[in-house]
Amino acid sequence: MSRYGKGRSSGGAATRGRRRQLGGAAAAAVLASTLAACGGGDGGGSTPVLNWYINPDSGGQAEIAQRCSDASNGAYTIETSQLPRESSAQREQLVRRLAANDTSIDLMSLDPPYIPEFAQAGFLAPVPGDLAERVTEGVVQSSIDSATWDGELVAIPFWANTQLLWYRKSVAEAAGLDMTQPVTWDQLVTAAQEQQKLLSAQGRRAESLTVWLNALVESAGGSIIEENSSNPEDIQLGLTTPEAARAAEVMNTVANSGVVGPAFSTSSEDTSATEFEGPDAGFMVNWPFVYSRALSAVEAGTLDASVPEDYGWALYPAVDAGQPSAPPFGGIDLGVSAVSRNVELAYQATECITSDENQTYYMTTNGNPASSAAVYDDPEVLEVFPMAPTILDSLEAAANRPQTPYYSEVSGAIQREYHPPSSVTPETGERAQALIEAVLSGDQLL
C-alpha cells in the first residue's frame, strides 16, 4: 500500500480547511435566515395575532384572513402560514407540533378524515355550545358529520367538496346514455368501450384510492367501519361484507376494462383531469376543480374553448341500478388548537371565516364549494359554477370516509391491499380486514 500521499495531502488539507470555513459561513447564514423567519410571527403591538395554518390554495384563505382581521375592528389579526400540499403531510406536521404543545398554532385548516384523531388526542379546544349551533345552521349534513366526533362538534365546517361524474356530452350522446338519470359504473364501462373513449378514475396508491373504495362501498350500501370505537381493538370493520365484495368487483371491472388509460395504477386526480381534457376523453369521476382548470387552460391558450363546452356533469355513478350513489366527501374544516393562547378569539374568527359571504367569495374565486347550502342560491355562484346545484345534491348524498382516530392506519392498509386496482377481487376485503386488525392491535407493521 502506498504511504506516499504526504506531500500532496498537506495541500489537500489546506483546501479542506478553506472549504470547511466556507461551509461554516454558509451554515451560519442559513441558520440566521431561519431564525429571522421564526421571529416574524409575533408581530408586537397590542392586537393579538391568530396564526392560521392553511392548506395551499389560490390565495383565498389569506384574503379571507385579511377581511376578517379588518372586520374584527382590532380585536385580532389573522396571519396565515402554509402547510405542505399533501394532506397526509399536513397532518404529519400538525400532529408533531401539537403533541409538543406548540402554542404558535391557533387555527388549522383540517382535512376531515384526520379530525377524529386530533379530537381523540385532545388537540382541539372544545367548541362553545352556542357557537356550535350557529355554525352548523344551514350547513349540509355530510359537512357537519365530517366535523363531528363521538357525537360532538369538534371543528367548524368551512368548505365542502364532493366528486361528480364528469362526461363529454358528445360521447354520452353517441353512446345513448341518458345522463339525467343516475348511471352505474357498469353502464359507463360499456359506453366507454363502445365509443373507445377513456373512463378516468384515480388508481394511484394514495388517499384517492381510499376515497374511491369508500364511495363504492357506501354506494353499495355498506361501510368500511361498521362499529366505531376509540379503542383500536373494538373497531368492527365491514370489508368482508357482500357490499364490500360488490365494491371490489366494480373496482376490478373498471381497472380491467381497457378504457382507463395506460398509467391507471399511478393516476392521480391531476392525471384524470389531463386525460379528460384530451381527445380520448369520455367519462371521469373527479372533484369540481377540473372545470375551472379547463377554463384557465382555455384562457392560457393551451386548450380549445370547445373542450369545456363539451363538459357535462352528473351525480357520482351508482354501483347497482336503483341504489342511489354515495359520492365522496372532502373539503376543509377549521380546528382551534387546545394549547392556543387565544382560543376564544380563534373561535370568534372561525365564525367570520365561515360566513356565507366569505364562503361565496371562496367558492367563486378559488373554486372550493361552500358547506352552507344558502351559498348555492347566489346568482354569482351559479354564474361561475353552472354545476352548483349538482354539487349541492351530491353533498347532500355524500358519505364521509371512515371516521376513526386510526384513520391513517385504516387508509394505509386499504391502499396497500387494494393496489393495484386491477388485482382487486372480492377476497381482497378479507386480506385488508385482517391487515387492519393486525396493525391496530400492534401485531404487524404497515
Next chain:
Amino acid sequence: MSTTTLPPTEKTQPVAAPRGTISDRSRAERKLGWLLAGPAFVVMLLVTAYPILQAVWYSLFNYRLTDPENRSFRGLGNYAVILSDGLWWQALLVTLFITVVTVVVELVLGFALALVMAKALSSIRPVVRAAILIPYAVITVVSAFAWAFAFRIETGFVNSWFGWLPGVAADTDWFGGQWTSLLVICLAEIWKTTPFISLLILAGLAQVPDVLQEAAKVDGATWWQRMWRVTIPNMKAAIMVALLFRTLDAFRIFDSIFIMTAGANGTESVSFLAYRQTIARVEIGLGSAVSVLLFLCVVIIAFGFIKGFKIDLAQARGER
C-alpha cells in the same frame, strides 16, 4: 507478475522511554488534543449518542404520539413484530438490491470518470471536474423530481426518445411496476452520486507514485497490466473508503423513493419503513425499533468493511 507496491517505510521508533511513564511533553500534547477535540466530541455526543440512546429506549415501548397516556412497556415485543413481518424483510431486500446495484455501477463509472479527470489536459481539467461534479451538487429531492418528471407518462420525454429500445413504448408506465420503478430509482441514484465516488478515487489515483508507473512502463507492462498490477493495488485504500462511504449512504436511501413511488409497488426501503412508522403512523415505539434495526445494519456494514477489508481510514486520508 505480482502486484507492485513500494516496501513499507520504517516508522521512526520512539526512543525507549521507561514504560508506564508519560513524558511531560506528551502529557501536554494529550491535554491539548482533548482541548482541541473536546468541544467537537461533546457536540457529537449531544447530536448523535443522545438521539440514538433515546430511540433505543423508545423502541421498548408501545407508544403512540397521539395517545401518550396509554404508553406501555413492551420489552423486545416491537422487535419481534418487525422481524416476523414480511414487510421488513422485503424492505431490507429492496434496500440491499439498490445498495449493491448502485454501488457496483457507481464504482465502475466513477473509476472511469476519475481516469478522465486525471488524464484530462490541464487546461480543460477544471471544466471537466466541474461538469462531473454538478450532479453531486444537486439536492437529492430536486434530482429525484427531475428523474420522476422525465420518466412519468404525462410529463416525461423518455418514452418518446427511447421508444426504439425493446420494452419501451409510448405508454410504458415506469412507476407502475417494481422492477421498472427500481430501475429508475437506481439510475437517479447512480447519476447523482457517481461524482462522489469518482472524486474519492481521483484522490486515490493521485496517491499512486509516478515512479512505479515509470518502472512498470520500462519493464514493458501494457496499459491494462499497469492498471491491474500497479494503479489499483496502490489505491486499494481509497477505493475501499469510497465503497464504504457510498454503501452506508446507499443503504439509507430515502429521497428518491419518497418522490418517485412513495414506497408503492414494492419499492420501500428500510429508512422509508422507519419514516412511515414514526412520522406517518406516529407509532414512536415501533418506528424507533425499525430505526434501531437500521442503525444496527449500518454498523454491521461499517464493521464488515473495516474488519473484512482491513481498511485503514486514517491512511486513506493521507494522515499516515
